[in-house]
Amino acid sequence: MRFRNALTATALAAAGVLVLAGCTDSAAPTGDEPTEAPTSVKVPYEDGTTMADLADAGSITIGTKFTQPLFGLAGPDGVPEGFDIEIGKLIAAQLDIAPENIEWVETVSANREPFIQSGQVDIVIATYTINDKRKEVVSFAGPYYEAGQDILVPSGNPEGIDGPDWFADNPDATVCTVSGSTSLTNIQAYTTNILEAADYADCLDPIRNGQAVAVTTDNVILAGLADQSGGEFEVVNAPFTQEPYGIGLALDDTDFRMWINDVLEQSYDDGSWAAAWEATAGKVLDLPDPPAVDRY
Amino acid sequence: MDAVIENFPLLWGGFLRTLALLGIAGVSAMLLGTLVAGMRLSPISSMRTVATVYTEVLRNTPLTLVLFGFAVIVPILGLQPRGVDSQTQFFILAAIGLSLYTSPFIAEAIRSGVNSIPVGQAEAARSIGLGFGQTLSSVVLPQAIRMVIPPLINVLIALTKNTSVAGGFFVVELIGASRKAINDRGDEVIAILLSVAFFYLLVTITLGRIAAVVEKRVAVLR
Numbered sequence: 001m002r003f004r005n006a007l008t009a010t011a012l013a014a015a016g017v018l019v020l021a022g023c024t025d026s027a028a029p030t031g032d033e034p035t036e037a038p039t040s041v042k043v044p045y046e047d048g049t050t051m052a053d054l055a056d057a058g059s060i061t062i063g064t065k066f067t068q069p070l071f072g073l074a075g076p077d078g079v080p081e082g083f084d085i086e087i088g089k090l091i092a093a094q095l096d097i098a099p100e101n102i103e104w105v106e107t108v109s110a111n112r113e114p115f116i117q118s119g120q121v122d123i124v125i126a127t128y129t130i131n132d133k134r135k136e137v138v139s140f141a142g143p144y145y146e147a148g149q150d151i152l153v154p155s156g157n158p159e160g161i162d163g164p165d166w167f168a169d170n171p172d173a174t175v176c177t178v179s180g181s182t183s184l185t186n187i188q189a190y191t192t193n194i195l196e197a198a199d200y201a202d203c204l205d206p207i208r209n210g211q212a213v214a215v216t217t218d219n220v221i222l223a224g225l226a227d228q229s230g231g232e233f234e235v236v237n238a239p240f241t242q243e244p245y246g247i248g249l250a251l252d253d254t255d256f257r258m259w260i261n262d263v264l265e266q267s268y269d270d271g272s273w274a275a276a277w278e279a280t281a282g283k284v285l286d287l288p289d290p291p292a293v294d295r296y
Numbered sequence: 297m298d299a300v301i302e303n304f305p306l307l308w309g310g311f312l313r314t315l316a317l318l319g320i321a322g323v324s325a326m327l328l329g330t331l332v333a334g335m336r337l338s339p340i341s342s343m344r345t346v347a348t349v350y351t352e353v354l355r356n357t358p359l360t361l362v363l364f365g366f367a368v369i370v371p372i373l374g375l376q377p378r379g380v381d382s383q384t385q386f387f388i389l390a391a392i393g394l395s396l397y398t399s400p401f402i403a404e405a406i407r408s409g410v411n412s413i414p415v416g417q418a419e420a421a422r423s424i425g426l427g428f429g430q431t432l433s434s435v436v437l438p439q440a441i442r443m444v445i446p447p448l449i450n451v452l453i454a455l456t457k458n459t460s461v462a463g464g465f466f467v468v469e470l471i472g473a474s475r476k477a478i479n480d481r482g483d484e485v486i487a488i489l490l491s492v493a494f495f496y497l498l499v500t501i502t503l504g505r506i507a508a509v510v511e512k513r514v515a516v517l518r
Binding site: 109110111112113114117133134136137172174179180181184193194195196197198202205206208209211212 | 368371372374376381382383385386463464465466468472475476477478479480481482483485
């Protein structure tokens with residue numbers, strides 16, 4: 001894959017030289033691509049672009065989470081399901097790649113940037129919050145969804161938690177979250193009494209045992225936990241941050257990024273984005289308005 | 297490298313917590329291990345049985361299971377320490393788990409040292425009227441401990457690295473801290489992990505040097 005990226009870069013440079021030289025012979029159709037696929041944004045793709053490479057190869061490698069209910073959750077057969085997966089299928093479809101030709105690679109929070117940088121994956125769709133620090137090493141298409149940090153409590157909300165300010169007023173209460181997450185940094189503005197778990201699901205036992213009163217992280221993750229708990233937990237539903245989820249890709253591949261943005265905007269318009277939502281996360285959460293893509 | 301410098305306070309905090317776990321678990325495992333070794337050598341058969349069962353159960357259980365038991369099952373039973381905040385609760389539980397898990401290894405190291413002391417030493421002690429406890433504490437153990445400094449330090453070095461398992465059970469020691477740093481700076485994973493390895497080396501190599509010095513100082517000519 002690294003080899004292919006090098007090829008891409010070389011080809012792009014060569015294309016640039018051609019354009020500068022005033023050559024008119026640009027964007028020759030590659031022949032074996034269907035020329036009238038009605039759903040495609042741009043067909044055929046210019047030679048040397050990542051889109052052309054992927055379409056030629058007929059397969060794409062996508063990094064996603066395998067443990068995230070509603071967004072990316074792999075069953076016993078190892079095939080993940082969820083909203084992130086549907087977004088990946090939408091993008092692959094624009095490249096005429098069938099869903100079964102998508103290779104899903106499990107990425108966790110700690111290895112998303114290295115996987116993109118080393119070319120082990122073509123793109124990452126993994127509840128991946130866009131932030132400036134990450135933009136220094138990878139680039140982001142989207143956002144395709146905007147989550148917000150919220151609070152999960154036992155059903156009936158026995159402590160009466162109504163938002164993060166409650167923790168500032170009750171410094172003795174412990175809140176649980178995952179160490180190193182954006183959620184941890186956000187909640188630290190309200191309380192220091194934080195229990196740091198390795199995974200969000202690990203936070204549930206301390207709540208059952210009274211060692212913590214709530215879990216805090218993105219509302220979609222909490223919705224997945226609440227859904228799985230069968231009514232034992234509920235989401236307070238008072239989001240207090242904005243977490244735009246983007247599609248991570250190689251830092252310098254601006255063409256590919258803009259193309260994915262086109263694909264996302266088209267999916268907003270033709271209803272396939274909403275359909276993907278309804279088929280997955282929409283079973284638990286309301287259909288949100290699609291966020292405007294950020295073409296930085 | 298700048299990711300390590302940027303996150304140095306975080307990693308340093310994790311390092312101190314690793315040291316605290318090592319200190320608490322190391323000292324209590326030493327005490328407990330000596331006690332268990334004494335029980336295994338005792339003339340009373342029920343004590344030997346208890347010590348043998350204790351040793352075999354703990355040293356043959358994976359550490360992850362032991363710590364899982366303390367971090368998850370103990371609170372379900374409502375037996376967690378009271379009167380402290382949740383972070384401290386889990387720190388105490390992890391320290392107890394590590395102490396219990398390490399003690400049989402200490403006990404076996406000490407027992408092997410005791411077995412290497414010629415039986416005539418104990419017989420001589422008994423013949424001048426010393427009891428079992430006195431024989432063990434004044435005659436046999438002082439000689440035995442000298443013999444087993446290298447294996448004891450081995451156990452402590454293993455314990456140093458074992459503290460990392462607590463990072464999976466709500467304790468933000470070095471590994472937990474590195475997980476935080478990595479999530480913050482996903483572009484410099486290797487640098488952060490290398491710095492964590494360096495912190496562990498700092499402890500384990502120091503322990504090895506201490507062992508060499510102590511061994512030299514307490515060596516007896518036979």
